[in-house]
Amino acid sequence: xxxxxxxxxxxxxxxxxxxxxxxxxxxxxxxxxxxxxxxxxxxxxxxxxxxxxxxxxxxxxxxxxxxxxxxxxxxxxxxxxxxxxxxxxxxxxxxxxxxxxxxxxxxxxxxxxxxxxxxxxxxxxxxxxxxxxxxxxxxxxxxxxxxxxxxxxxxxxxxxxxxxxxxxxxxxxxxxxxxxxx
Numbered sequence: 001x002x003x004x005x006x007x008x009x010x011x012x013x014x015x016x017x018x019x020x021x022x023x024x025x026x027x028x029x030x031x032x033x034x035x036x037x038x039x040x041x042x043x044x045x046x047x048x049x050x051x052x053x054x055x056x057x058x059x060x061x062x063x064x065x066x067x068x069x070x071x072x073x074x075x076x077x078x079x080x081x082x083x084x085x086x087x088x089x090x091x092x093x094x095x096x097x098x099x100x101x102x103x104x105x106x107x108x109x110x111x112x113x114x115x116x117x118x119x120x121x122x123x124x125x126x127x128x129x130x131x132x133x134x135x136x137x138x139x140x141x142x143x144x145x146x147x148x149x150x151x152x153x154x155x156x157x158x159x160x161x162x163x164x165x166x167x168x169x170x171x172x173x174x175x176x177x178x179x180x181x182x
Contacts (some may be wrong), residue, residue: 009080016072017162023065024154030058031147044124048116052109055143059105062150066098073161086160093157100150104143112139 034051041047073090076082082090116123119132126133 007079009076012072012076012079013161013164016069016076017158019065019068019072020154020158020161023062024151024158026058026061027147027151027154030054031151043122045122052113055109056105059101059109062097062101063105066094066101069157070094080164086163090157090160093153093160097150097153097157100146100153104146104150108139108143108146112136112143115139 034054037050037054038044038047041050070091073082073087073094077087081087115132115135119126119136123133123136
C-alpha cells in the first residue's frame with residue numbers, strides 16, 4: 001500500500017482491528033492453554049489458581065478493549081461512515097462482549113472461588129456424585145460457555161469491522177438527444 005492511500009480512516013480501522021485481533025488471540029490462547037496449565041501444574045489446585053489469575057487479566061483486558069473499540073468505532077464512523085446495520089451491530093456486539101466479561105469477572109468466577117473455599121477438600125478428591133463437585137462442574141460449564149461467547153463475539157466483530165463499505169461512483173444521467181462524450 002502506498003503512502004498516498006494511507007488515510008486517517010485506514011489508520012483508525014487498523015488500530016481497531018489490531019485491538020480486536022489481540023483480544024481474540026488472547027481469548028483463543030487462554031481457551032487452548034487452560035487445560036495444559038492444569039495438567040502441567042504441581043496440582044490441579046495450583047493450576048486452577050493460575051488459570052483464575054489469567055482469566056481475571058483477560059476479563060479486565062476485555063473491559064479495556066470494549067471501551068477502546070467503542071470509541072474507535074464512533075470516531076471511525078465520523079471519518080468513513082459505516083452502514084446503519086454495520087454500526088448498530090458493531091455497537092451491540094461490543095456491549096455483548098463487555099457484558100460477557102462482566103458475567104465472568106463479577107458473577108461466575110467469584111461464585112467458583114467461594115465454592116472452592118467452602119469445600120472440605122480439593123475438588124478432584126470429591127466423589128463424582130458429591131453436590132459440591134456437581135455445583136463446581138455446573139459453574140465451570142457456565143464459565144466455559146461465556147468464554148465461547150466472547151470468542152465468537154470477538155471473531156464476528158473483527159470480521160464485521162474489517163469489511164469496508166463499497167464505494168459507488170456517482171454518474172450524471174446524459175439528457176436525451178445529447179451524444180455521449182468520448
